[in-house]
Amino acid sequence: MGDSLSLVLFSGTDDKLNAAAVLVAGAAAMGRKVHVFLQYWALDAFRADRVLKDHGVAPEAGPEGAAAFQRHGGLHWGEILRQAKDIGEVEIQACSLSMDLLHLEESDLDPLVDGVQGVTSFYLDAGEGRIVFI
Amino acid sequence: MGDSLSLVLFSGTDDKLNAAAVLVAGAAAMGRKVHVFLQYWALDAFRADRVLKDHGVAPEAGPEGAAAFQRHGGLHWGEILRQAKDIGEVEIQACSLSMDLLHLEESDLDPLVDGVQGVTSFYLDAGEGRIVFI
Amino acid sequence: MGDSLSLVLFSGTDDKLNAAAVLVAGAAAMGRKVHVFLQYWALDAFRADRVLKDHGVAPEAGPEGAAAFQRHGGLHWGEILRQAKDIGEVEIQACSLSMDLLHLEESDLDPLVDGVQGVTSFYLDAGEGRIVFI
Numbered sequence: 001m002g003d004s005l006s007l008v009l010f011s012g013t014d015d016k017l018n019a020a021a022v023l024v025a026g027a028a029a030m031g032r033k034v035h036v037f038l039q040y041w042a043l044d045a046f047r048a049d050r051v052l053k054d055h056g057v058a059p060e061a062g063p064e065g066a067a068a069f070q071r072h073g074g075l076h077w078g079e080i081l082r083q084a085k086d087i088g089e090v091e092i093q094a095c096s097l098s099m100d101l102l103h104l105e106e107s108d109l110d111p112l113v114d115g116v117q118g119v120t121s122f123y124l125d126a127g128e129g130r131i132v133f134i
Numbered sequence: 135m136g137d138s139l140s141l142v143l144f145s146g147t148d149d150k151l152n153a154a155a156v157l158v159a160g161a162a163a164m165g166r167k168v169h170v171f172l173q174y175w176a177l178d179a180f181r182a183d184r185v186l187k188d189h190g191v192a193p194e195a196g197p198e199g200a201a202a203f204q205r206h207g208g209l210h211w212g213e214i215l216r217q218a219k220d221i222g223e224v225e226i227q228a229c230s231l232s233m234d235l236l237h238l239e240e241s242d243l244d245p246l247v248d249g250v251q252g253v254t255s256f257y258l259d260a261g262e263g264r265i266v267f268i
Numbered sequence: 269m270g271d272s273l274s275l276v277l278f279s280g281t282d283d284k285l286n287a288a289a290v291l292v293a294g295a296a297a298m299g300r301k302v303h304v305f306l307q308y309w310a311l312d313a314f315r316a317d318r319v320l321k322d323h324g325v326a327p328e329a330g331p332e333g334a335a336a337f338q339r340h341g342g343l344h345w346g347e348i349l350r351q352a353k354d355i356g357e358v359e360i361q362a363c364s365l366s367m368d369l370l371h372l373e374e375s376d377l378d379p380l381v382d383g384v385q386g387v388t389s390f391y392l393d394a395g396e397g398r399i400v401f402i
Contacts, residue, residue, distance in 0.1 A: 005399075008266075010153055013194050019278055019307050022365060026387035039153050041194050059193055059327055060281050060309050065370075072369045097156060101206045102199075119160035131139075132276075132401045133157075133266045142400075144287055147328050173287050175328050193327055231290060235340045236333075253294035265273075267291075267400045 004033040004129030006122070011134060012041030014077065015057040015069055020134045021080035028088025033129075036081075036092040037122045038113065042134075043098045051078050051110040081112055091125070093117045138167040138263030140256070145268060146175030148211065149191040149203055154268045155214035162222025167263075170215075170226040171256045172247065176268075177232045185212050185244040215246055225259070227251045272301040272397030274390070279402060280309030282345065283325040283337055288402045289348035296356025301397075304349075304360040305390045306381065310402075311366045319346050319378045349380055359393070361385045 005027045009020055020036075027034050038046055045055050057066050075083075084090045094109060094116045106116055117125075139161045143154055154170075161168050172180055179189050191200050209217075218224045228243060228250045240250055251259075273295045277288055288304075295302050306314055313323050325334050343351075352358045362377060362384045374384055385393075 008153075008157070010150065010268075011192070011194065015308055016278065019276075022387055023276070026391060030388060030391060040149055041192065041199060044199065056194065058279070058309065060279065060324065065309060065312065068370055074365070074369075097208070101208075102202055119156055120164060123160060123164060130399050131264050131266055132399055133268050134278075134401050142287075142291070144284065144402075145326070145328065174283055175326065175333060178333065190328065231342070235342075236336055253290055254298060257294060257298060265398050265400055267402050 004035065004127060006035040006037065006126035006129055006131045008037045008039060008131065008133045009042035010039045012045035012055055013057050014055045015061060016134055017042065017045060017055065017077040018074075018080070021077035021084070023132070024090060025080050025084040028084040028090050031088065033089045034084070034091070035122070035125045036090065037095055037117075038092065039095045039098045040101070043094050043104070044102055046094070046110050046113055047104065047108055048110045051112070052076065078110070078112060085112070093122065093125075095119065095122070137165075138169065138261060140169040140171065140260035140263055140265045142171045142173060142265065142267045143176035144173045146179035146189055147191050148189045149195060150268055151176065151179060151189065151211040152208075152214070155211035155218070157266070158224060159214050159218040162218040162224050165222065167223045168218070168225070169256070169259045170224065171229055171251075172226065173229045173232045174235070177228050177238070178236055180228070180244050180247055181238065181242055182244045185246070186210065212244070212246060219246070227256065227259075229253065229256070272303065272395060274303040274305065274394035274397055274399045276305045276307060276399065276401045277310035278307045280313035280323055281325050282323045283329060284402055285310065285313060285323065285345040286342075286348070289345035289352070291400070292358060293348050293352040296352040296358050299356065302352070302356065302358045303390070303393045304358065305363055305385075306360065307363045307366045308369070311362050311372070312370055314362070314378050314381055315372065315376055316378045319380070320344065346378070346380060353380070361390065361393075363387065363390070
């Protein structure tokens, strides 16, 4: 199957983005190539003017879970991804359809994002590797 | 791993179903066999009397995101799936356990759905291919 | 790709945990090795003092869906997983980062959970198999 890992990020809450960033960083640290494809609310969270803002957590977290998440004091998912890009081969692409939906230009996005692509290019990049939807 | 793609659809909001439909259509356009397995709220969205109704978007979209989604004017996910079935090999099956849970008969479902199967049949159809949960 | 299946469980609502348990049990019944990795709200749901409590359903279920889920009277996901462990090779590991986030010790968890591991160990266990995020 090859060792590459492709993640389609759909959700834009900080808890899911944090979980995704940890999966990306772990794979990168193990020398695996990682492709990230940003759709919808995940893409929105990568806007340059929003990346460090509070994106909330899943409603199911409840007040107790939300407080635990706020308190944990770990690295921000953006920083985890930045480090993953430093140590490994991690490419982050925005979905072109979602760019249109949210009326975004590439210049609106945080420099973590490497470019914009369509779903066919995403599949070609993913190759024989795994695909995970978050 | 083979080139087939299997999607377990659990969520029934229009944003996730739209994302799923785009992934299905892209794979079908590339000549890949696609299996879709409908569970819970996704299955509910494929009821003949509901498929074209408004299924809302994920709560995290917020009012701004929900408005952007309403405005975008792209094809409905049902229509994207219909076209994907025309151009490629796309099979859509309802999960038998979810049919029982929601008290549905096969005649309650939109003709997009090809049949009802259990999880073991789903795994057999998925074969060596990828499985994505949405 | 091998026949093993690895599930990263993130969500802790009873509908998603039930869907996950059915996928685990089906794979186990077919003789496949299954790895489950518990993060965030899914991990919280496996606390010994909470596993049998009501964890709610996804907001999109709505009152009608929530009532259907309550009524269906099937086995609890914890019991489905217990049976899956009896008939097949199913290992359930808690994510060490999520344990820290939620201030949990291994003794706080239901005996369904076999241990605590980091993301790198999870990838090593997953090997060449499929990874599904729920």
